[in-house]
């Protein structure tokens with residue numbers, strides 16, 4: 001069982017992630033954010049796993065890890081600036097939907113699904129060769145397991161005993177493709193066996209399982225015990241992205257069923273039953289998160305937008321002629 005103080009911290013992080021996501025979706029609807037991928041419903045695994053890391057460990061996320069950034073204590077204004085494309089955005093408008101930064105030890109995710117699974121293993125191996133005891137945590141979705149990169153990454157990790165923990169956020173959909181069309185395997189976790197890795201399937205909406213299982217896998221990797229594949233079985237309560245309409249492929253009944261298993265509701269119930277939480281504190285927490293994010297949005301919106309040439313900066317040492325021409329016509 002996870003002790004109360006830790007659970008409270010993780011609950012606050014989950015609520016902050018939920019409120020942050022809902023703000024970004026609202027801003028996208030207002031035309032102030034280009035596009036957004038909400039992690040609603042998946043906060044337990046992102047927050048729980050990130051809390052199992054040491055600050056010097058590395059995270060390789062995709063685009064559903066708001067909770068991990070919050071748990072890593074990335075300043076909110078940086079996360080807001082990322083979405084608003086202001087001069088304060090550390091990635092200067094590149095890699096829409098994704099986030100990373102060397103100072104946070106978060107490696108910006110890839111555009112092509114699963115491509116980071118191989119690089120995360122290489123990264124972990126580099127740490128091992130240097131004699132460091134840092135661990136790499138790589139997140140990905142169920143859809144990523146159909147890519148060659150998943151097989152290459154896990155195979156290499158198994159052969160080399162790389163200090164990496166793979167976390168599959170199995171939210172049961174890859175955009176509109178359901179899990180049943182993704183794999184005929186009985187689970188994602190079972191796939192670990194083929195590569196000589198430990199594989200474990202957990203309830204991804206149970207923060208205690210998420211935290212404790214990741215902690216065990218991370219400590220094993222740190223001791224030189226090799227990689228683990230964790231399948232966190234969860235559900236995407238939001239559309240795939242702001243460009244998606246899930247009512248075309250998900251029934252209202254299914255969605256309602258999973259809303260009942262919302263990881264935030266579940267943890268709140270646990271905290272209340274332990275006498276650590278109540279409705280009043282809950283309302284206060286949501287309104288504090290809301291006010292804080294809203295003030296950060298105001299702050300970031302006061303900063304200048306990115307100049308148009310930022311599109312080309314930090315991509316080419318010498319931009320090719322046709323892009324220079326394109327930039328001129330854009331201007």
Ligand SMILES: Cc1ncc(C[n+]2csc(CCOP(=O)(O)OP(=O)(O)O)c2C)c(N)n1
Nearest residue numbers: 064111112113141142143144171173174175
């Ligand atoms: C190689 C590749 N193919 C297709 C896409 C388009 N695409 C973006 S996200 C996505 C679904 C990924 O699903 P999953 O891995 O389950 O992650 P989830 O979005 O559910 O978190 C697809 C097909 C892409 N980015 N890269």
